[in-house]
Amino acid sequence: MSILIFLGPPGSGKGTQAKKLAELLHIPQIAVGDILREEVRAGSEVGNQAQAFMKAGKLVPDELTIEIVRQRVGREDCREGFILDGFPRSELQADALDQILSKGGRKIDQLIYFKIAEEEVVGRLSGRRSCKNCGAVYHLKYNPPRTAGKCDLCGGELYLRHDDEENIIRNRFEVYEKQTRPLIDRYKKAGSLVEIDAAQAIDVIFKDLTGTLAIAKVP
Numbered sequence: 001m002s003i004l005i006f007l008g009p010p011g012s013g014k015g016t017q018a019k020k021l022a023e024l025l026h027i028p029q030i031a032v033g034d035i036l037r038e039e040v041r042a043g044s045e046v047g048n049q050a051q052a053f054m055k056a057g058k059l060v061p062d063e064l065t066i067e068i069v070r071q072r073v074g075r076e077d078c079r080e081g082f083i084l085d086g087f088p089r090s091e092l093q094a095d096a097l098d099q100i101l102s103k104g105g106r107k108i109d110q111l112i113y114f115k116i117a118e119e120e121v122v123g124r125l126s127g128r129r130s131c132k133n134c135g136a137v138y139h140l141k142y143n144p145p146r147t148a149g150k151c152d153l154c155g156g157e158l159y160l161r162h163d164d165e166e167n168i169i170r171n172r173f174e175v176y177e178k179q180t181r182p183l184i185d186r187y188k189k190a191g192s193l194v195e196i197d198a199a200q201a202i203d204v205i206f207k208d209l210t211g212t213l214a215i216a217k218v219p
């Protein structure tokens with residue numbers, strides 16, 4: 001059983017690393033941002049409630065994200081563990097997560113903090129491109145698709161997320177500093193947090209990550 005939590009500012013690369021690690025460990029990556037974007041695309045009730053907050057780079061109300069996580073981690077495929085990417089992002093979410101896990105007789109095994117400065121994030125996110133169809137993520141400089149503008153996996157169209165535009169990125173970073181950063185201290189005090197330098201190349205970060213988790217099989 002491995003329950004891993006990835007924390008860090010937007011653009012710190014936690015999603016990219018979570019995907020790679022989830023594949024290696026054969027456990028699901030639960031990215032609340034991806035689930036919310038899917039709900040918005042589907043035009044669901046949750047999607048309609050979340051949309052305006054996401055566009056502005058603000059946090060979606062806690063009740064919504066907590067309910068999403070409660071349902072998702074209760075599913076069969078999470079029995080052997082999971083990686084939570086982008087949750088918790090507030091004190092209330094952290095409290096709710098503790099409750100959800102302890103009710104199921106589970107606990108967080110490891111928290112990973114992806115540390116990176118704001119200026120680095122702005123540079124990164126403005127080069128990020130996401131697939132409209134399957135959500136795969138690329139970077140014009142660091143991880144370009146084989147054919148410009150097209151997803152390697154499904155051929156879908158690549159686009160710049162509205163919330164990856166510079167003014168919104170800066171807003172998201174501010175939201176992170178105010179609402180999410182206090183969690184880093186909370187988990188540091190609890191002694192369960194490992195810090196990773198997220199301003200490195202994707203493969204270097206992945207080596208650090210797997211080394212930290214003492215996973216022998218690094219591809």
Ligand code: AMP
Pocket residue numbers: 010032033034036053054055057058059060061062065085086087088089093163172
């Ligand atoms: P992300 O893809 O993780 O950058 O998330 C995109 C957007 O989804 C965020 O800017 C928030 O509006 C929303 N979101 C994702 N995760 C959470 C969360 N744990 N709590 C509240 N809002 C979230």
